[in-house]
Amino acid sequence: MLLSFRWLKEFLRIKEEPSSIADLLTRKGISVENIIDYGEKIAPFRVAEVQEIDDGNIVLSLGKEEYKVEKWPGLKVKDKVGFSKEDKRLFTKDLLGIGNEVIILDPDFPVGARLSELLDDYVLELEITSNRGDLLSVLGIARELSWFLDCEMEEEKEEGIIESEPRTESQIKLTVEDRNDCPSYLGRIISDVEIRPSPFSLQWRLFISGIRPHSNVVDATNYILLKYGQPLHPFDLNRIFGEKIIVRRAKPQEKIKTIDGIERELTPDLLVIADSLRPIAIAGIMGGANTEIVGSTKRVFLECAHFSASVIRKGSLSLRLITEASRRFELGIDEANLKRACDAGAHLIASLSGGKVNKGIIGFQEKIEKRTISFTPEEVKRILGVSLSPATILRALKKAKFSPQGKRKIKVQIPSYRKDIKEEIDLIEELARFYGYENIPADFSLSGKGVGERDRVEKRIQEISLYLAHNGFYEVKTPSFTDESVAHSLGFPDFVKIKNPLRENLSILRPSLLTTILPVISHNFRNNNKNLRLFEIGKVFKIKEKETIGEEYNLALVLSGAPTPLFWQKEKTTYDFFDLKGIFTSLGEFLSASELETSPANFPFFAPGEGAEIKKGERIGYCGRLKEAVLKRWDIDTPVWFGEISLESLLLPKKRLYRAIPAQFPIVRDFSFLLEKRIPAQAVRNFVQERFRKEIVSCEIFDCFTGPPLAPEEKNLGLRITLFPKERTEEVFAAIVSEVEAQFSAKLRSRSE
Structure with a gap:
């Protein structure tokens, strides 16, 4: 996950440097893999205003200075752009790897100002573990840091939504066939929208967070996704048949062309959003091209739902399709945040597109059951080896947005977004994170036998x-x-x-x-x-x-x-x-x-x-x-x-038998046998090794030859026999030759052959 440091500071009053925050997060179990300095990337550029446009050139003003550059399509007088006077270069999308058009800046950017002063940002690359889906948002990381830094989060001003007629329920009807697949579903309508590019400041925030900007409506939903961790999906309402939204399983042999341009065959294991005729989205994974937001879109139906994590996981696996939305549904979203995210998304779409939020919300929201877990301070000491007073425990849990009660036996109400807290050991681990893993003393017992030995x-x-x-x-x-x-x-x-x-x-x-x-x-x-x-x-x-x-x-x-x-x-x-x-x-x-x-x-x-x-x-x-x-x-x-x-039969060490070094040198003799090609060389070697294991030290194959001048069905096999001198040395060699000739119908070759 990519996290904008500037965005994070809108939630918290952070005085620490990005490197200090990265170190703190890593020590608390949220690994920071990298820190990217985007101010450095845009340092050469200043804000310039388009003064004149002629047939082939554009005149740009940096305030006191003017520069003439080659004309770019899409620019008009009074537009503001980024400009590097050192190399006469405009700030274009190819510098960000997302296209080649010139980037039009926000109108309120002051002429002559350095872009690095306006857009300067650090991005933290975080590795979020699979049990902490609540951290896949700026809000989630801010909540964690407010605990670690012991500071209150900034109160977010919730702008009231101005609603207008007609009412939402008069324009669209909702049917959910199985609420186990979809426990919550909310929908709003925004009408009279105008599809256009988002303001550059919003595009920039999406880009550095790893999401490619599209249009104002789509960018608004992605912005809410990053901010709150709640996936939203916008549909072109005018292309939804029958004024119906149906959440159901896919039918056999149904197909849908998704917004990535790929036609996908669906199976009954997949959950889809459908209208009265066909699927229009794969629920929680990707929308369909048949209802995606296009330049002519005028009415938007905004979906904000909670889909079953197991259903989304299986669907994502079967399609081999992992998206930002599916990842969050799989790891678990905060059901208590649905209404807030839906309203925020609708308000942002309306403000970016000049649209109107229609009255009311269709749908339903599941009742969120309160979860409580109890434990005692004695259990904390037994697990961590550290004695924490009841007052310290209560203070720590309150700062972490838990609701603890009691002293001898502490009863804790778990926030809806903390899916990872399931039993008392999970709460004790949270206390260990608060106390600091580095502050828990290491205690090694040196008593007993074999301590520290590997098996x-x-x-x-x-x-x-x-x-x-x-x-x-x-x-x-x-x-x-x-x-x-x-x-x-x-x-x-x-x-x-x-x-x-x-x-x-x-x-x-x-x-x-x-x-x-x-x-x-x-x-x-x-x-x-x-x-x-x-x-x-x-x-x-x-x-x-x-x-x-x-x-x-x-x-x-x-x-x-x-x-x-x-x-x-x-x-x-x-x-x-x-x-x-x-x-x-x-x-x-x-x-x-x-x-x-x-x-x-x-x-x-x-x-x-x-x-x-x-x-x-x-x-x-x-x-x-x-x-x-x-x-x-x-x-x-x-x-x-x-x-x-x-390795099963080789892993346990074997006892080595001691053999004294012989006083005499070993005798080595080579034998060359002619035998049938079909007889494995290894079979001959194994026979000699087994038959004469008491008399010889080793038997090795040093040659195995086929081809002219030998007959096609023949081969030459060379054996090297090693033994230590004994009284019967020649008899042993002779016996080996005799046994091999008899057993394999072989013939000992002479030096002249």
Whole structure:
């Protein structure tokens, strides 16, 4: 949320600098991400008045000085504009990123004055948490600051609305089919409006608050939205058929073209505003183009409603459409503020458009139930570790606009806008914010065993992370939520669905780290970073027997591009399967696990013939080259090698057996066998390793060759056997050759072959 500091000062008499206010808000739990100085952006410009307009030029007056500039369309004599005499430049919308027309300033701006003196403002960029919808307005932030700064808010002068005939109820009728979907609905009519641009001061305030100006009527509703946090929607009343407003669910196969120009197909899950013929808005989300405010609009029907948060959330998710209005309805609006916002919006539209507010309001407003919560000062001390007197507690809560009563047991009435206060712990947290988190003393107990130690699993994960980092890998962290369509496209059939996802594209818990690491790879490729060595350790989630949900730690590795920078003395190289396999093998050795094995296997996300399963007795993972279809979907144009294993059987440290260093050097001998191409090299190696585990130290594959001069169905397999000298060394080597030849119908090749 973007907050105008100048606007905030209309609610509070603030003497502090923006940086001090930003620091205070952050300390109280409202994070300020950035401070933007708009005075600096407009510093070169002064207010100039158009004196003359001829065929090709405009004469501008800065008071004592006059300047001639190229003619701009839309300007007339006596108009006031911003002008920089240093570079003879006009203040135009392209400087603000909202168009290219010249900006016409308000008539009361004094000629010659610096724009920075008139419009100087700082904007605070705030991060509002999902439980504090009441802070999505200037009023909401002002209320918080009045508490923190211990100052009263400025009394807002409520200008009385002058109403005129005809009456609203004689021109439009309201029907709400289900009040659970729409607990409150108010409507006013403003007639004889003239659609034109808003005064620049209002446009400027909207712009720096992140909203693009449109016309006086639309700008007025957006202004009220920012000021009070209450969404309003204006309809062109002359284009509403049957003089009816119907709040209902959408009918199957209904469609509406929204004001963003997109035709959307509706479902019965969506709440719409309709007239007697068709939907004219998606309730609480976006209006329809068929009743939007246009240049010919003369009568405006102004909607001010309270729509169900759950209905708006589901509708926004299904349409993949989040707006300023839908966000506020989802997080919760203040029902007690509806009438005030509706009247303020109608008055502002009338004053900006020269229109008349018609008599009366149609609609109804739900009865707001008073909520009370009780707690004791002893509970505050138990939770916070700080003793606050009843008088201090009562004073703090009163300043926060709560209504507390009692001393030994304090009963608190909760304001209608504080949706986040649901139980006593929430009130105690508010007292902690008032007291200051920084003032609560830290109390660490140093008694007991194992204080401050991480458990063995955490230690093991850190060991794996450090090992991979020391081997040139960069760690990534991704969320556990992902898109159901991504999981489907990768061939994962079963996954855990989230009942109320934050967004539609975060609707399931990931069944594999591949689903969330692919966007990271894609992001790097879009930024021309294609030589990747990435790893992630994170939880994946699966549906087990009896529909229980299981979760486990997995490790994912990613290799792409070149393993070393291109150097003029070396040929260009790229990663291959054996690079990836080698990392998993060395990691298994580092963890003192029994050796990890790989064998060919097919997976839906790997290229045919380039995938393998990873085993430690049973399958614990897979590795291979991602297939072209997967890479294309994510705009990746270079081969990517990916592997993922479950860490469950590797996380607990294994006991290492001590072996004395032999006094003699080991004996290493290479053997080259000719065997059928179809026999996996790993199968031969595993056979030797298992059959002679007592006699040999290791058996490694150093060569696997096919092609001429060998027959098409043959391959050459090279094994390197290591053992320590014993009396039967030659017998062991001979036995290995004999067993391999017998088991696999292989032939030992001589040096001449």
